[in-house]
Amino acid sequence: MLILHGDIRSGNCLKVKWMLDLLGREYRWVEVDILAGDSRTSTFLSLNPAGQVPTLVLEDGRALAQSNAILVHLAESSRWIPTDAWERAKMFEWLFWEQYSHEPYVAVARFQRAYLGWSPDRIESRLMERGHAALARMEAALAGDTWLAGGTGPTLADLALVAYTRVAHEGGFDLAAYPGVRDWIARTEAAFRIR
Incomplete structure (x- = not known):
């Protein structure tokens, strides 16, 4: 097992x-x-x-x-990994980006506020700036596509990025400024049956 x-x-x-x-x-x-x-x-x-x-x-x-x-x-070999080489590469692009340009800011701010109990003024301003930049990058990408890697359906990129994006508010990120991201969260949660 x-x-x-x-x-x-x-x-x-x-x-x-x-x-x-x-x-x-x-x-x-x-x-x-x-x-x-x-x-x-x-x-x-x-x-x-x-x-x-x-x-x-x-x-x-x-x-x-x-x-x-x-x-x-x-x-591997599931519908969550595209068979089209370009879409698969775009999925990997987002997977790598998630761990380098999203998680270190959005997730860390959430951890510091929600789990360490830090006040908003204790959170490094650069952390918040980079987190907002990541959310803005996602908003721009979703302006032209339903899913992050493009294509006709969700991929592992969507699953990987929804994990911390859906709780970004716990780190002090107001998602009201990112309506495309909010809609994508709902689509992704439904596609992956996230409760």
Whole structure:
């Protein structure tokens, strides 16, 4: 059986859980409370030396880290990965962008405010500026397309980016300024059956 080690508060962990649920895969969830230091124990570090969640342990005992790598592994040969080479490349472009230009700002601001209890004035202004820039980039992309990678349906790019975008308000990002993003969140939640 697959074993998914994750912190239920983490969008990176939730997107893997959502994919497993959507695919109907049997798995066991192992809660790893990152605030309590669970990802820094010797047992966990033997699975994932980077000490990060999520970590998926396959049936044969191999461990795979990094949420988007796990998504690609799980969704191989599914409709969530385009067969068209250009659309697949655009999906990967968004997956890489999510971890470099979105998550480090939107998710970090959320973590600091919602989980560390920091006041808005304690959040670094650059973090908020970059988070708004990421949301604006998504808004611009969605002005011409229904889905981030283009094409006729959602891809892993949409699943990866909805995880933290849907809770961006918890980090102080008002999505009222991004109506295209708000509509896309609703479409993506419906497509991936996210509750």
